[in-house]
Amino acid sequence: MLNVKDISIQYGKNPKPTVEHFSLELNEGEICSIVGESGSGKTTVIRAILGLLPGGGKVSQGDILFNDKSLLKYSREDWRKLRGTDISMIFQDSGAMINPTRKIGGQFVEYIRTHENISKKDAWDKGVMMLERMRLPSGDNIMNSYPFQLSGGMRQRVGIAMAMTFEPKLLLADEPTSALDVTTQAQIIRQMMELRDQYNTSIIIVTHNLGVAMYMSDKIVVMKHGAVVDAGTREDILHHAKSDYTRNLLTCVPTLEGERYV
Ligand SMILES: Nc1ncnc2c1ncn2[C@@H]1O[C@H](COP(=O)(O)OP(=O)(O)O)[C@@H](O)[C@H]1O
Numbered sequence: 228m229l230n231v232k233d234i235s236i237q238y239g240k241n242p243k244p245t246v247e248h249f250s251l252e253l254n255e256g257e258i259c260s261i262v263g264e265s266g267s268g269k270t271t272v273i274r275a276i277l278g279l280l281p282g283g284g285k286v287s288q289g290d291i292l293f294n295d296k297s298l299l300k301y302s303r304e305d306w307r308k309l310r311g312t313d314i315s316m317i318f319q320d321s322g323a324m325i326n327p328t329r330k331i332g333g334q335f336v337e338y339i340r341t342h343e344n345i346s347k348k349d350a351w352d353k354g355v356m357m358l359e360r361m362r363l364p365s366g367d368n369i370m371n372s373y374p375f376q377l378s379g380g381m382r383q384r385v386g387i388a389m390a391m392t393f394e395p396k397l398l399l400a401d402e403p404t405s406a407l408d409v410t411t412q413a414q415i416i417r418q419m420m421e422l423r424d425q426y427n428t429s430i431i432i433v434t435h436n437l438g439v440a441m442y443m444s445d446k447i448v449v450m451k452h453g454a455v456v457d458a459g460t461r462e463d464i465l466h467h468a469k470s471d472y473t474r475n476l477l478t479c480v481p482t483l484e485g486e487r488y489v
């Protein structure tokens with residue numbers, strides 16, 4: 228489904244790539260975590276896959292195949308069709324993606340109508356349905372709320388509901404729970420796993436919590452200073468980590484809601 232083949236990513240004229248030799252193969256319905264300290268290049272990789280590297284950033288080597296087609300050759304128009312439908316994304320704080328001065332409903336309706344030719348009423352109903360699927364109590368109330376009237380956890384559920392509207396094949400999540408308290412974090416992680424089960428969506432999640440990665444992932448990639456230091460199945464990483472860095476991380480894995488998963 229997704230095949231990231233030995234990519235390097237460069238910013239501006241810096242001759243040394245920020246990320247080097249990153250590879251990842253993801254099948255339908257698989258969850259992969261990218262783990263690593265701040266500045267290791269996790270967000271850079273996610274943005275490269277989404278075709279959203281900031282100006283001056285480019286994939287200087289390798290290829291990214293989505294259903295056997297190179298995403299690096301996608302035009303702006305190809306991306307406009309793909310992003311938000313087959314591939315979608317949630318951010319660390321969906322509050323940042325949602326305009327704070329407008330009610331959720333108007334934004335959700337607009338988002339749906341940029342991808343699907345339906346009436347405002349039908350888009351509203353679809354939005355309400357998606358919110359209720361994310362177990363937000365009253366979808367209509369949420370639609371009529373301003374973002375600041377919701378808690379961080381509720382805003383993040385709104386972000387996930389929007390991202391799941393078109394049943395994406397691939398969902399990219401950049402530290403989706405790090406701004407949340409541990410209980411909400413655990414709930415959101417479980418909901419993402421349920422979404423995978425329901426829709427068979429593949430998920431790439433960036434986290435600096437190896438406990439979260441161990442709990443939810445089929446595959447894990449560990450990054451340090453722009454390089455992959457370990458990659459493999461959850462069991463590979465748990466029992467056969469190659470790098471001291473990963474082994475160190477494993478000895479101090481944080482818990483998810485008081486339970487240890489390694
Ligand atoms: N737009 C940019 N221009 C130049 N360098 C950048 C840009 N964005 C990120 N970087 C650099 O790339 C490196 C990796 O950053 P990032 O991918 O955000 O790491 P992480 O998400 O793991 O914290 C950092 O050294 C950062 O300074």
Ligand SMILES: [Mg+2]
Pocket residue numbers: 269270271401
């Ligand atoms: Mg980041």
